[in-house]
Amino acid sequence: MLLPVEQPEIPILKAGSQITGADPVILLLTVLLAPIIVILLVSRLWITEKKNGGDSKLPPGDKGWPIVGSTFSLFKPHPATTLGDFLNLQLSRYGKIFSTSYLGRTLVISADPEFNRFVLQNELRLFQNDLPSHIKTILGEGNLSFMTGETYKSTKSLVLGFFNSWQIQTRFLAEVEEAAKRVMTSWRQKSLILANEELSKARNFIFSIVKIKAEDRKRNSDKMDGKESDLIQYHLKNNPSLSMQSICDSVIGLIFATLFNTQISVALAMYFLGQCPKALQQLREEFQQKMNDTGTTGKLTWDDYKNMEFCQSVINETLRFGNIVPGLWRKTLSDIDFKGYTIPQGTTVMTNIAAMHLDPSAFENPNIFDPWRWLVMKKSNNWMPFGGGVRQCNGSEIARMEIAVFLRHLILNYNWELDEPDHPIAFPLITFPKDLPIRIHPLVEKTA
Template sequence: MTGADPIVLSLSVPLATVIAILVVSIFWIYGRKNGADSKLPPGDKGWPIVGSTFSLFKPHPATSIGDFLHLQHSRYGKIFSTRYLGKTLVVSADPEFNRFVFQNEMRLFQNNLPPHCKKILGEGILPFMAGETYRNMKSLVLGFFNSWQIQTRFLAEVEEAANRVMNSWRQKSLILANEELNKFFFNLAVERIIGMTPDDPEVEELRKAFNAANAGLYSVPLSLPFTPFSKALKARDFICSIVKREAEDRKLKSDKINGKENDLIWYCLKNNPSISMKRICDAVIGSIFAVLFNTQICVGLAMYFLGQCPESLQQLREEIKQKINYTDTTAKLTWDDYKNMEFCQSVINETLRFGNIIPVLWRKTLSDVYFKGYTIPQGTAIMTHIAAMHLDPSAFENPNNFYPWRWLAMGKSNNWMPFGGGVRHCCGSEIARMEIAVFLRYLVLNYDWELVEHDHPVALPSVTFPKGLPIRIHPLEEKTP
């Protein structure tokens, strides 16, 4: 037959018309809905359905805000709206609005982590809690990680472990810093939280399980075999099996259990005998996540930045030698020593500012919110963009330079929020800073180092070193005790 079948033609015209009407309708409905939100901050809504999802999470250097945010800020200012996974999203780099969000936590705003995170971490971790339940669990966790514990027990533990790992590195010339730091901080965490030492054969399995769980948090939540999300769920099951076994052992024995009477599991059972096994698992997983991954990446970033800024490395080394009794080979680090490491604290502050370990924090409105003439409806997702605040030239001079000395002059800044703010200010911030400072102290007194190859930190969206931060280390003639 030549030409088109008349029946096919008669069907194709209406079908094409229907498709065209549907496409136009989608765009019209989409545009109308966004137009109805006339009091929302202005912004580019992106593509239908997916919005700006892919642009928001496009990998970019951790020391920048990325091309998408740079473009939106230049067009619409520090607060703009877009769409994320089909829903309205307000993105803020405005310090005043971000502080307003943190100060009104649990009144106007609540945490808004993606639902799949709850399946991996557990609904009993602090970010998912609110009200009295949140206050009770936070009180329990802070009771264990209290100031006295940090200043006495934990300080000594970190110092001993840091000295031990520095000695082990003397047999090496090349290290993958990311892996070494992951092992170091995990061993610290698992001993104080679960009561297991690095000699325990299950510790390495646990470390791999926590790393798999962490990878699942930043993956597409598909429960298919061999996907990162599926592996993360299996990792959680393994972690919980270990935690439940350890908790049952403690329940069966009221006396000391091989020195494990000082770990978090024991503390939870002692102070809340009716606590469920699930709640203990969630507390353990949440605590290890809180003190492991962010601390690990912060030290890696500090090594990266210090390696590129010899002047700051030299001043840090000199400060430690001058302010701490470095000549006494039997001297142990005291809390006063730690507090006197002023330039070290500046290095940590600048690393947190420039490296942006947690670039964004997610919240959701609990009711309609009014701010600077905008109306943000109830249930709207909010992205408080911390990295954009940290890299704002109106807040920090030459923000794209690593310059620790700025903190000696300015002290504190309202635009610096690496630990969040308000009632949900990170309760592990003090112990994290102490661990970072002690590790850096032993590192700079034992070694010089250099990057083997370029490995700039990347936000994916979590901050990581794509090549594992390969570093060549050079032992110094002087050696700490």
């Protein structure tokens, strides 16, 4: 039986009555707080009404509360396969381009594919990178992501030179496959794993290792016989003007980007495939067919990887539905005119990739994991998991190859199911609250 909740008595202050006990404190707080509350409410109403006033050339939108703006709503955790309440509400009210406020600064958010490609393709000319400051703490200010101008161009050219097609198709493919085999072998001693590895707070440890190796390469550069055995040595030989800090930051940034993309993508694929037995079975059959084609060696070739059509479709759909990079942040270098709007110089613009990926006008039933859609569609202007323009992810091909290799060895060796409910959350990067606890079952015979 439900019992009524006893309501506390509220003291009534009558005219001429004497104030005693805690009453003076309450009265003082009321006197002090009332004007602040009134100011906040009036400001809130004024800002809402002002959205089509003095800033009429900006895209329409609600700037939120004074100072904090819409910060808390914008970064509120939500399922990674959705846009969250805030974005859904703003898009329904104002359309695919709207404005709001973020920590006292105007923020324009776009789910418009045409505008987003315009922003990303005009990097370094009309826009510059404007990642939130906390990302610098993780990757380091010397990371490629924060470089601009000629420094960015020369360093990116250096990185692309190292990650060339020949390296990826031969050396990196073989190394990734060996790594995948070791991981799968280690899992045979376990019945329960946490598929989503925790990577945060590891930068200082990785930095110390990279720095030691970089300094050792520099001291012994004359003994390397011209061999560019790794990215550190490649930096030292081809860009000797870079500081040790910049070299370490560059290498660490690539490590984090590659590890995070691969780790979270495989975890998302395991999560999605675990709920879609038909896709899992078709993928296993494709992997097994390639195993039969290669004969006794079982080694994956680059042609095998590129020709695994359904595997490529699963990767595409995982990247679309999982939204590993929900948005990219840029700042205008001059006033930008677009579709009747004017975005002033110095304004932060977020190209919202997740909104493009979940747009029903571009993807039929976008809230369903459907890898078969890519067998028909192949490409979409709304699909941008690796960004675009000059800052498109340097390691996109490596990341895709790593995902394919790990999925191949996983699916040919194991079945699995969730040990307890878990789901991907955008916070703002993708994570699993319980680290995706998976109970694994080795197949009867090891096949890869």
